Amino acid sequence: MINDTFLVSITTFVYFFSAFVFLISYIFKKKSAEKIALVSTVAGMAIHTAALICRWIHSYQMGIGHAPLSNFYESMVFFSWSLVFIYLVTRKQDTNNLGGILATFFSFLILAYTTLSPNVDCQIQPLIPALQSNWLTSHVITCFFAYACFAIAFGLSILYLLKRTKSKKGIIALLPDAAVLDEATYNMISLGFVLLTLGIITGAAWAENAWGRYWGWDPKETWSLITWLIYGAFLHARITKGWKGIRMSLVSILGFTAVIFTYLGVNYILSGLHSYL
Amino acid sequence: MYKKLYNLFSSTRLTIFLFFAIAATSILGTLIQQGLPIERYEQIYSQRVFSVMGFFDIFDMYHSWWFTLLLVLLSINIIACTLRQIPRIIRLTSSGKNPTDDEIFAASRTIKTWHSNRDIEALELQATKILTSLAKTPVHTKKDNTEYFFAEKGKTSRWGMILVHVSVLFILAGGMIGMIWGYSGQIILVEGESADTFSLFSGKGTKELGFDIICNHFSVDFYKTGMPKRYKTDLTIVDQGKEVMTGAITVNHPLHYKGLKFCQATYGIADTSSFQVAAENTVTGEKTVLTLDKMKKKPLPNSEIYFAVAKLLPDYKGRGPGVLGVLIEPDKAHDIFWIFKDKQTQRGAFAFRLKDYDKAYYTGIQVSKNPGTPFVRAGFIFMITGFILSLFFTHTRIWLRIRDTQKGHEISVVANASKNQKAFKEKIQGLAGRFQGDEF
Numbered sequence: 001m002i003n004d005t006f007l008v009s010i011t012t013f014v015y016f017f018s019a020f021v022f023l024i025s026y027i028f029k030k031k032s033a034e035k036i037a038l039v040s041t042v043a044g045m046a047i048h049t050a051a052l053i054c055r056w057i058h059s060y061q062m063g064i065g066h067a068p069l070s071n072f073y074e075s076m077v078f079f080s081w082s083l084v085f086i087y088l089v090t091r092k093q094d095t096n097n098l099g100g101i102l103a104t105f106f107s108f109l110i111l112a113y114t115t116l117s118p119n120v121d122c123q124i125q126p127l128i129p130a131l132q133s134n135w136l137t138s139h140v141i142t143c144f145f146a147y148a149c150f151a152i153a154f155g156l157s158i159l160y161l162l163k164r165t166k167s168k169k170g171i172i173a174l175l176p177d178a179a180v181l182d183e184a185t186y187n188m189i190s191l192g193f194v195l196l197t198l199g200i201i202t203g204a205a206w207a208e209n210a211w212g213r214y215w216g217w218d219p220k221e222t223w224s225l226i227t228w229l230i231y232g233a234f235l236h237a238r239i240t241k242g243w244k245g246i247r248m249s250l251v252s253i254l255g256f257t258a259v260i261f262t263y264l265g266v267n268y269i270l271s272g273l274h275s276y277l
Numbered sequence: 278m279y280k281k282l283y284n285l286f287s288s289t290r291l292t293i294f295l296f297f298a299i300a301a302t303s304i305l306g307t308l309i310q311q312g313l314p315i316e317r318y319e320q321i322y323s324q325r326v327f328s329v330m331g332f333f334d335i336f337d338m339y340h341s342w343w344f345t346l347l348l349v350l351l352s353i354n355i356i357a358c359t360l361r362q363i364p365r366i367i368r369l370t371s372s373g374k375n376p377t378d379d380e381i382f383a384a385s386r387t388i389k390t391w392h393s394n395r396d397i398e399a400l401e402l403q404a405t406k407i408l409t410s411l412a413k414t415p416v417h418t419k420k421d422n423t424e425y426f427f428a429e430k431g432k433t434s435r436w437g438m439i440l441v442h443v444s445v446l447f448i449l450a451g452g453m454i455g456m457i458w459g460y461s462g463q464i465i466l467v468e469g470e471s472a473d474t475f476s477l478f479s480g481k482g483t484k485e486l487g488f489d490i491i492c493n494h495f496s497v498d499f500y501k502t503g504m505p506k507r508y509k510t511d512l513t514i515v516d517q518g519k520e521v522m523t524g525a526i527t528v529n530h531p532l533h534y535k536g537l538k539f540c541q542a543t544y545g546i547a548d549t550s551s552f553q554v555a556a557e558n559t560v561t562g563e564k565t566v567l568t569l570d571k572m573k574k575k576p577l578p579n580s581e582i583y584f585a586v587a588k589l590l591p592d593y594k595g596r597g598p599g600v601l602g603v604l605i606e607p608d609k610a611h612d613i614f615w616i617f618k619d620k621q622t623q624r625g626a627f628a629f630r631l632k633d634y635d636k637a638y639y640t641g642i643q644v645s646k647n648p649g650t651p652f653v654r655a656g657f658i659f660m661i662t663g664f665i666l667s668l669f670f671t672h673t674r675i676w677l678r679i680r681d682t683q684k685g686h687e688i689s690v691v692a693n694a695s696k697n698q699k700a701f702k703e704k705i706q707g708l709a710g711r712f713q714g715d716e717f
Contacts, residue, residue, distance in 0.1 A: 064500065126500040129507055129528035129541075194664050201657045210529045212461065212540035212643045214653055215452065217339040219307040226300040233296040240289040258300075270307055 004058060004068075005115070005122050007051035008077055012111040014044035015084070019104040026097050027174060034097060041104055045084050052081065055124065064126035069140040073122045075263075076114040078140065080107035082148035086191075093187055096176045102155035103148075135206035143199035143224075147259055149192030150231070154256035156185040157249035164246055182244050185252055193231045200224055219270040223262040230255040287357035295351045302347070306338045314480075340456060352449050359442050366435045372674055376418040376427045381676050385691040389705060394685040397424070404677050404688075407711060411692075411704070412673050426677040434695060437667025444659035451652030460484065461645035466492035467547040468637050471515070475644045486644070487535065488516040493523075495544060495638040503595055508541050510640040526642070536646055543641030548572065552586045552600055553632040554616060560626045574605055577627060582606050584629075589636055593617065600631055671696045675705075 018041040025033030055068040068074045087103035114120050127136075160181040166172050175181065203224070204214040215221060234251045237243040285291060309330075318336055319327055334341030372381075382388060393400060401417070401424060408415040408428040415428035462477040462484060471491040474483045493511040500506050507527055514522040514534050526532045531540040548571050556577055557564045565578050574585040583605040593599030597618055604612040604624055614622055621628040672695040679686050690708055694701040 126502065126504055126506065129505060132507075133529040194668065197660060197664065201660065204653075205657070206529075208650070209531060210540070212531065212538055212542070212645045213647065214650070217306060217311065222303050222307050222339075226303050229296040229300040229303075233293045233300075236289050236292050236296070241293075266307070 002050075002054050004051045004055035007047055007054060008111060009115050011044050011048040011051060012108060012115060014040055014047060015080075015104045015108040015111065018044055019101055019108055022097050022101040022104060026101060027171070037097070037100060037104075041084060041088070041100065044104070044107075045081075045088065048077075048081050048084070051077070059124050062124060064124070066127045066131075067137050067140075068124075069136060070127055070131055071121070071125055073114060073120050075140070075144070076110055076120070079144050079147060079263075080110040080114075082141075082144040083107045083110075083151060086145060086148040086152065090187070090191065093184065096180065098156065098159065098176070098181075098184070099152055099188075102152050106151055106155065130210050133206055133210065135202055135209070139199060139202040139206055142195050142202055146192045146195035146199050147263060149188045149195060150227075150256050150259045153185045153188035153192065153252050156181050156188065157252040157256075160185065160249045161246065161253075164249075179244075182248070185249065186238055189231055189234055189252060189255070193228070193235055196224070196228055196231065200228060219266045220262065223258065223266050227255060227258040227262050230258055283357060286353050287361045288354075289358070291354050292351075292358070295347060295354060299344075299347050299351070302338070302344065305335065309335055309338075311339070312337055345453075345456075348449055348452075352446055355442050355446055359439055362439060366439065369672070370432045370435050373416060373427055373429060376416050376425045377420045377423075379678075381691055382678055382689050387693075387702065387705075388689055388691050389708065390687060390689045392682070392684045392687055397679065397686065400679055400686055400688065403711075404679065407708060408675055408677060412675055415675075415677070423678060423680040426679075427675070429672065429674040431670040431672045431695070434666050434670035434672050437663045437665070437670070440659050440663030440666065442663075444656045444663055447652050447656030447659060451649035451654075451656060453649070454652060455647040455649030459645070459647040459649060461643060461647075463542060464490065464642045464644060465639055466490070466510075466642065467549060467639045468492055468495055486537070488514055488521075490514055490539070490642075492640055492642075495640040497544060497591075497638070499592065503592060508544055508640075510541055510544075510642065512539070512642075536648075538645050538647075540643040540645070541640070542643040545639050545641075546589050546591070547637040547639040550589055550634060550636040552589070552634040554584070554586065554600070554602070555630045555632045556584065557621070557628045557630075558626055559623070559628050566632060574603075580626075582625075582627075587613070589634060591636070598631065598634065600634065602629055671701075673701070 018037050021033050021037035021040060024030065025037055052068055055074070056065075059065045059068065069078055083103045084107050087099050090099065093099075114122075159175055160178055162172050163175045163178050163181060203221070207216065207221075208214040230251065234248065234255060237251070238248060313336065315336065318330070322330065330336065333343065338344055404424075404426050405415055405417065408426055412428035412430040415426040418425045418427075460477060462475045464472050464475040466472055469492065471489050473486050473489045475486060476483045491513045493513055495508075495510050497508050498506040509525050509527045511525050512523070512532065513520055516535075522532075522534060524532050526539055526541045528541050531538050533539070550571050552569050552571070554567050554569065555564065556567055558578070558580075561579075563578060567575055567577075567584060569575055569584070569586050571586055571589070574583040576583050585603045585605065586600045587603050588601035590599050590601075593615065599615045599617050602614055602616045602622070602624075604614075604627075606612070612624060614624060616622050616629045616631045618631045621630045623629075674693045676691045678689045681687070690705060692701065692705045
């Protein structure tokens with residue numbers, strides 16, 4: 001059986017290459033480079049998917065079979081998978097390849113940290129009783145797809161701020177119109193919001209079975225609600241008030257800070273029931 | 278006055294404010310641990326801070342009066358906004374009721390008009406065909422030599438967002454109902470024991486179950502790595518002298534009876550366990566086997582020393598079971614040490630080995646009743662349905678009018694879509710071409 005962590009290492013390099021070529025295609029407006037970047041992203045995705053499947057099969061061979069979504073290492077690998085996946089399915093809306101650059105670059109960063117950091121244990125571990133549930137897959141998938149959308153929206157908001165505040169020289173001049181960035185951010189946040197809603201609902205349904213209550217104001221639950229409220233406020237301001245501009249990109253950045261805190265901060269800073277990420 | 282209040286409560290500004298207010302205050306409860314015994318907080322904080330925090334119920338802030346008030350305000354806000362939206366949606370979804378309305382054509386800014394010299398039957402046929410392909414079979418009305426066609430699809434999608442907002446109300450209502458009429462607590466049962474009451478969490482005393490619950494057996498399985506694999510309690514429920522239910526609960530698989538839910542919550546080793554420890558006097562070579570109950574001392578043969586077992590670990594650091602032994606000698610401090618099955622532990626003149634033990638587990642079962650759950654579940658289903666309706670369906674409306682003018686038949690089209698208007702407009706722009714084309 002092929003070692004899944006080896007496949008993940010290859011994927012890391014492929015995503016780096018993709019991000020680099022996307023950037024070149026973006027700066028020099030080369031269609032051919034864009035094609036290469038896209039092919040390389042799809043290839044990276046294929047290897048990445050193979051890594052997930054290998055790990056899944058491997059866990060069954062060890063007699064502790066479960067989807068590879070159960071600890072920090074697996075969640076990081078799946079998070080980066082989600083980023084590229086969300087980019088590929090929403091590609092039609094991504095006219096400027098910015099989503100491509102952001103998704104592959106973020107994926108590369110996450111995978112590089114995951115594979116290089118000595119703090120990340122890549123062993124396949126058996127599932128503790130609380131995680132042995134059919135809700136595991138649907139809960140984790142919806143949450144990480146949502147995180148991926150918010151991460152891309154975060155990147156777009158940063159670019160938006162650069163476009164609006166920095167002088168229009170050099171690489172910033174190449175960025176698309178602020179309005180285009182704003183629209184793309186909004187689209188990503190809408191999708192992410194619906195996915196996060198599903199993530200919270202599946203989580204609540206699971207908690208009802210495992211802990212006897214669907215909501216208990218556990219720090220993880222509370223922070224997911226905080227994230228939901230921030231993006232909910234964003235969407236209400238945008239849809240009914242038509243608010244746009246710098247303050248909305250700041251809300252998007254604030255929202256992503258809450259995402260990071262929900263994902264990591266809660267586990268490393270606060271204590272609670274949800275100690276396995 | 279009434280109008281002003283209605284405007285305030287139906288404003289999105291209030292929604293955004295409440296969202297941020299709830300989010301910001303929620304952070305507090307994740308930084309300050311909730312629901313500890315009140316004495317603990319008194320130790321942590323100074324008297325002044327403690328009394329302020331006490332007033333704002335910071336120690337149980339998610340159930341405090343002000344947090345509940347925020348949620349109630351949010352509910353009122355949602356109700357007012359929904360009521361405000363409903364007339365608009367009714368208007369948008371009832372446009373088919375008045376098919377000969379020329380005002381639609383007069384008022385629309387996105388009207389498309391062209392002329393054709395084809396005979397009217399052919400145009401009628403073509404209009405029907407195209408509207409059918411864009412939406413549904415159109416309603417065809419004739420009035421004063423003018424022909425009106427109207428077709429629409431995806432009307433329900435307009436109600437999707439209303440459903441999402443109503444679902445939040447259901448979830449909030451379910452939460453309130455659970456907070457007021459729900460309760461939860463715990464039963465600790467040793468294997469073989471039964472209980473007809475349980476102790477409520479947050480120290481509010483005990484509550485009658487109304488039936489008996491018996492723990493037949495508890496087991497815990499481990500993986501090879503020593504990680505727990507499964508906790509399982511076998512239960513029997515006896516109601517009015519009759520065995521009504523026998524089953525097992527494990528984590529993620531609760532049992533339900535008479536509106537109560539029983540979840541596997543915790544476990545431990547009961548004090549009723551008994552142990553057999555082999556003690557050998559290495560000076561005299563005398564061997565004895567002591568049978569001990571937990572925490573009950575017994576004298577070692579021919580000595581003044583007493584021995585007791587204080588604790589059992591089913592698996593001591595991967596070495597198998599270990600018990601914590603205590604030697605009690607007059608005028609000496611207690612000597613505490615681990616005893617295992619595989620090797621003797623030497624203490625003074627004696628060598629100890631764990632021969633066998635008969636351990637009894639206790640299981641901790643969480644009991645809960647939450648009459649709000651059906652509302653919350655309905656809310657979840659409504660929310661998902663609402664999102665599906667408004668995301669995957671589009672309300673499309675097309676009005677088409679053919680009337681005679683001096684230049685021939687004048688064809689006018691007005692179209693409207695609730696989503697993706699840009700793509701839809703492009704589609705409509707192509708209509709004239711399809712009319713002039715020869716596809717019949």
